[in-house]
Amino acid sequence: SAVISQKPSRDICQRGTSLTIQCQVDSQVTMMFWYRQQPGQSLTLIATANQGSEATYESGFVIDKFPISRPNLTFSTLTVSNMSPEDSSIYLCSVEELWTEDGYTFGSGTRLTVV
Amino acid sequence: GQNIDQPTEMTATEGAIVQINCTYQTSGFNGLFWYQQHAGEAPTFLSYNVLDGLEEKGRFSSFLSRSKGYSYLLLKELQMKDSASYLCAVRRNSGNTPLVFGKGTRLSVIA
Numbered sequence: 001s002a003v004i005s006q007k008p009s010r011d012i013c014q015r016g017t018s019l020t021i022q023c024q025v026d027s028q029v030t031m032m033f034w035y036r037q038q039p040g041q042s043l044t045l046i047a048t049a050n051q052g053s054e055a056t057y058e059s060g061f062v063i064d065k066f067p068i069s070r071p072n073l074t075f076s077t078l079t080v081s082n083m084s085p086e087d088s089s090i091y092l093c094s095v096e097e098l099w100t101e102d103g104y105t106f107g108s109g110t111r112l113t114v115v
Numbered sequence: 116g117q118n119i120d121q122p123t124e125m126t127a128t129e130g131a132i133v134q135i136n137c138t139y140q141t142s143g144f145n146g147l148f149w150y151q152q153h154a155g156e157a158p159t160f161l162s163y164n165v166l167d168g169l170e171e172k173g174r175f176s177s178f179l180s181r182s183k184g185y186s187y188l189l190l191k192e193l194q195m196k197d198s199a200s201y202l203c204a205v206r207r208n209s210g211n212t213p214l215v216f217g218k219g220t221r222l223s224v225i226a
Contacts, residue, residue, distance in 0.1 A: 033213040042202055042219040043158070092157060096211060103148050104214055106157040 002027050002095055006107030013083055013114050020079045021110045023093035028073035034066075037090040037109070046091075049076045083114045117141045119217035121203050126223045127193055135188045135220045137203035145209045149177050149188045150202040152219070158202055161188065190222075198224045 005024045013019050023032065031050055035043040047055040047068055055068040069077045080087050093107040118140040127133040139147070146165040150158035164170055164179035164186060176189040190197055200221050204214040 031211040031213075035216075042200075043204075043214075043216045045213050045215065048213055094213070096213075103150075103160045103163050105160075108157050111155075 002029065002097060002105045004093060004095065004105055004107040006093055006110060008110055009108060010111040011113070013112065015084050015114055017083055018079055018081045019083065019112060020077050021091050021093075022077050023075070023107050025074045025095055029095040030073070031096065032070065032076040033094040033096075033104075034068065034076075034078045035092045035094060037092060039089070043092065046078070080112065083112075085114045088112055088114045117205070117207075117215045119203055119205060119215060121201075121217045121220045123218065124221045124223070126225060127190075129193055129195060129224055129226050131193050132189065132191050133193060133222065135190075135201050135203075135222065137186045137188070137217055139184050139186070139203070139205050139217075141205045141207050141215060143207035144181065144205060145212065146206045147177075147179055147186045148204045148206065148214060149175075149186075150204060152200045152202060154199075161201075193224050195224050195226070198222060 003026045007022045033048055034046040036046055037043050045058050046061045047057045049055045049068050049070040051070045051073050065081055067079045091110045094104050096104050121137045148163050149161040151161050152158040162177035164177050169178045174191045179186045200219040202219045203217040206212050
């Protein structure tokens with residue numbers, strides 16, 4: 001299975017600031033997916049990141065608020081911009097394991113608290 | 116839109132069997148996944164169904180009926196460590212497609 005290193009694992013940020021979350025995969029993957037998991041809730045897809053093109057955002061999420069970079073096939077970043085307390089959540093990246101039975105692998109998550 | 120429904124919470128007794136149901140209505144279907152998530156941790160893969168029928172993996176089994184838009188996860192010989200959230204997720208298309216998740220079922224295993 002792919003191994004994903006996600007940083008930071010947690011952070012406490014002031015409102016109005018921005019935080020960039022990084023995911024590094026130990027193998028090349030075409031797509032990376034970014035999710036948000038609000039307290040006590042399930043995972044909501046933010047966007048799909050394809051190397052060399054702009055990310056595709058789901059309804060309710062916009063590039064100005066959640067800019068994504070995908071500079072190569074093993075790395076992606078998600079920035080949470082101009083944060084407010086409503087952005088307090090866990091953010092996870094994920095990749096699809098096309099050649100295994102394991103489905104999708106997730107990063108360990110970034111627990112963000114905005115104060 | 117995408118609609119994936121599962122019960123919010125369930126409680127079961129150690130050593131018993133529990134069935135967690137999931138119904139889905141999605142624009143496209145290319146497989147249904149079950150994940151386990153302990154509090155504060157990332158989801159971990161449990162099972163995958165793309166054809167109708169039952170898939171068994173040790174204490175865990177998953178069933179799919181595509182015509183009914185229905186799946187269930189069966190956990191046997193429950194252990195305290197099975198207390199977790201169980202997430203039902205649908206892949207809508209083949210290859211390089213994100214999962215769409217249900218709201219998750221929080222299972223509490225009691226002695």
